[in-house]
Amino acid sequence: xxxxxxxxxxxxxxxxxxxxxxxxxxxxxxxxxxxxxxxxxxxxxxxxxxxxxxxxxxxxxxxxxxxxxxxxxxxxxxxxxxxxxxxxxxxxxxxxxxxxxxxxxxxxxxxxxxxxxxxxxxxxxxxxxxxxxxxxxxxxxxxxxxxxxxxxxxxx
Numbered sequence: 001x002x003x004x005x006x007x008x009x010x011x012x013x014x015x016x017x018x019x020x021x022x023x024x025x026x027x028x029x030x031x032x033x034x035x036x037x038x039x040x041x042x043x044x045x046x047x048x049x050x051x052x053x054x055x056x057x058x059x060x061x062x063x064x065x066x067x068x069x070x071x072x073x074x075x076x077x078x079x080x081x082x083x084x085x086x087x088x089x090x091x092x093x094x095x096x097x098x099x100x101x102x103x104x105x106x107x108x109x110x111x112x113x114x115x116x117x118x119x120x121x122x123x124x125x126x127x128x129x130x131x132x133x134x135x136x137x138x139x140x141x142x143x144x145x146x147x148x149x150x151x152x153x154x155x156x
Contacts, residue, residue: 006046013040059099059107062091066107070115084108 004012009030016026017037026037039046059066066087073081082090088104091097116122 010040010044010046013037014044017041057099057103058097059103062095062097062099063107063111065091065095066104067111067115070108070112071119074115074119074121 009032013026013030013032013036016029017023017040021029023034023037026032027034030037069082069087069090084105085101087108088099088101091099091104113122
């Protein structure tokens with residue numbers, strides 16, 4: 001049997017159950033437990049997955065240091081700001097951090113926009129609603145090739 005999403009599975013189970021198939025037969029057909037069959041019959045949508053709490057990382061003790069580097073970069077000239085590579089090398093060299101470059105890159109790319117917003121230096125997102133009434137505006141494309149073709153002596 002091909003792999004199907006949970007929503008498709010629930011729909012198929014409900015369809016078979018309405019068709020008169022017994023729960024035990026549905027279990028065998030879809031290779032699921034009776035609890036799954038019961039949940040599918042009782043509810044149209046599967047329950048959302050439980051969100052796990054974030055796990056601690058090796059970067060956690062150094063996050064305040066990285067945040068401070070990013071905050072000082074707000075006022076620094078563009079050429080003097082920290083790159084992600086420079087932040088990673090500073091953590092390893094100055095603080096003997098046992099972290100990966102990818103871990104630092106992911107954190108900095110997530111945190112940098114947040115720090116910009118907190119400082120008030122982030123670009124303001126603006127939305128200007130536009131309404132166009134039908135028939136009020138029109139565009140005409142008068143290409144030069146159409147006028148040159150009609151006036152060429154070869155076409156006469």
